[in-house]
Amino acid sequence: MDTGQMRKTELLAELALTRKRTRELITSLAERQLKVPYHPGVNPPLWEMGHAAFFYEVFVFNLLDGDASFDPEMDDLWDSFHIDHQDRWCRDLFPGLERTLYYFDHVYDKMAERIQCKPLTDRAVYLCRYAIFHQNMHIESLVWCRQTVGYPSPPGANLTRPAPAEVPDEFPGGDVIVPAGDWEIGMPGNSLQYATEDFAFDNEKPRHLVRLEGFAISRCLVSNQQFSVFVEDGGYQKPEFWSSGGRKWLTEKNGMELVEGEMKPRMEAPKHPLYWRWHAGQWQERLFDHWNPLIPDAPVTHVSYWEAEAYCHWAGRRLPEEYEWEVAALGNQQGGAFQRYPWGNESPEPVHADMNASSMAQNPVYDYPAGDSPFGCRQMVGTVWEWTSSQFFPYDGFCIDMYPFMSSLQFGDHKVCRGGSCATSSGLIRGTYRQAYLPRRNDVYTGFRTCALP
The missing domain is CATH 3.90.1580.10 (paralog of FGE (formylglycine-generating enzyme))
Known part of the structure; x- marks a missing residue:
């Protein structure tokens, strides 16, 4: 296999795995779970999916090929620099699951066709990998979103x-x-x-x-x-163990925590790590939607x-x-x-x-x-x-x-x-x-x- 074909094979494999994992993280959630409660550290899962697809459009199709966007009217909504973090939860602005999946699949099909059929210069390889790696960053944030809001563990996790x-x-x-x-x-x-x-x-x-x-x-x-x-x-x-920044963090009351399925302001300074609790005479740790005894090692x-x-x-x-x-x-x-x-x-x-x-x-x-x-x-x-x-x-x-x-x-x-x-x-x-x-x-x-x- 020549070098060019090896590059294509590797990129197509990376793209396919990224597509599979992202789709699983989205489609394994119920419709009601896609509407996660607002939290400053996470994004709504559907926005993550649309944003990642938009990144391929900007840095591969627009930059390399001069192609127009799939839906120019949606560009500002998927662009993280044109929509405030809190506004990403406004469901009236965004398409639902079916339309977002259609957009996502369209972009991934077009990416696979581009890799297979067009010449792959070093610049093209770099930008394709850049977009794939960017998507993998959002795969990680989709995982910690589940942990943050107490959803079931991601598909494939062996807990x-x-x-x-x-x-x-x-x-x-x-x-x-x-x-x-x-x-x-x-x-x-x-x-x-x-x-x-x-x-x-x-x-x-x-x-x-x-x-x-x-x-x-x-x-x-x-x-x-x-x-x-x-x-x-x-x-x-x-306080002798905490720097001035640490003491400020300890006394801030505007953090968020999950209380009975809802994100609510933290009412007191922390006394232990975020997902720990003392319960039934032992330390426990919340792992997604379950509390388990803390594993010491x-x-x-x-x-x-x-x-x-x-x-x-x-x-x-x-x-x-x-x-x-x-x-x-x-x-x-x-x-x-x-x-x-x-x-x-x-x-x-x-x-x-x-x-x-x-x-x-x-x-x-x-x-x-x-x-x-x-x-x-x-x-x-x-x-x-x-x-x-x-x-x-x-x-x-x-x-x-x-x-x-x-x-x-x-x-x-x-x-x-x-x-x-x-x-x-x-x-x-x-x-x-x-x-x-x-x-x-x-x-x-x-x-x-x-x-x-x-």
Whole structure:
């Protein structure tokens, strides 16, 4: 098979899987469930579907081919920069399920035909992948929408609670030591190079060299058991563990929580992670539409940056900087072979990581040994987005890419998270991928690991 045909085959497979997963996430909901209660952290599922299809129109059909939109009168409604977040819940503005599915299928059929029948330049491959990856970001947000509003788990999720297991004898836990040195960070290329094999978003480029002092970083994510000790020690009520930003977050009363099936303003400061409760003499965690006993060895999930930071202060630890995180995950050195994942360059498989909305961060923090990094850190890809202490800024030499708002709107006031989560698509993630979240976010699949103090 020649290179051009291989590209087409790969793109068609990526497109088909993306289409299948999106359709399943929408059509597995009842009509009444598509009208989710308003929440500032999620979008209505039908709007997510229409918005993703619109992205293909703008960045493939309009930009590459000069084609007109399927329905120009609907463009402003699907464009996230032309409709306020709260207005996306106005059902009178948007078509219903049948019409939205028709639009979605029309766009995907046209995309498949374009990939199959038209020449695929490097630029075309890049833009097609860009649109597919954008859609996969919305697949992740459709998953956390279900968690936020208490809907059933996504199709294909295996939430059978794992049998209690002993910590493997060969697993030492604790910290690994990363030596001082010069390390390569990021992906190659810039906005004028249409990467096809090593696709990367603009904020991952250009690749550059950094010098770091040696540091010690935990081999595992912080577990529910570890975090519960902080909670039970009154960590949320002790201001000495919270920065000024954290104390402000604690006292804000305008957050939202799910109460008896409705989103209502949070009436008191949090005393534990968002989806925990103390019930019947034990900690429980809400997993989609069910409350289950908290799994002690599973990673703590759905915590804000402020909660992670306070835990570190309590534990006498710190969060890693994002360069430290990437070095611990990939260990790329100047002149050496570049690896995209902690385990090498083999694409993520279920043995490596918890991704694709499969196990939903319910497995122990010592699981997935095949995904270990060169230094022995575990689950650095998948499971949870890991908070770092770094603000989200561009690398030196940054150039805005095809989609001008991919990164620029988040620079400055967002924190960097790394590694992907249990809800992230495995085809999207790599060790250089940078996610940006406001430090107050705890509705997404966020967790953390810690570093020793200098």
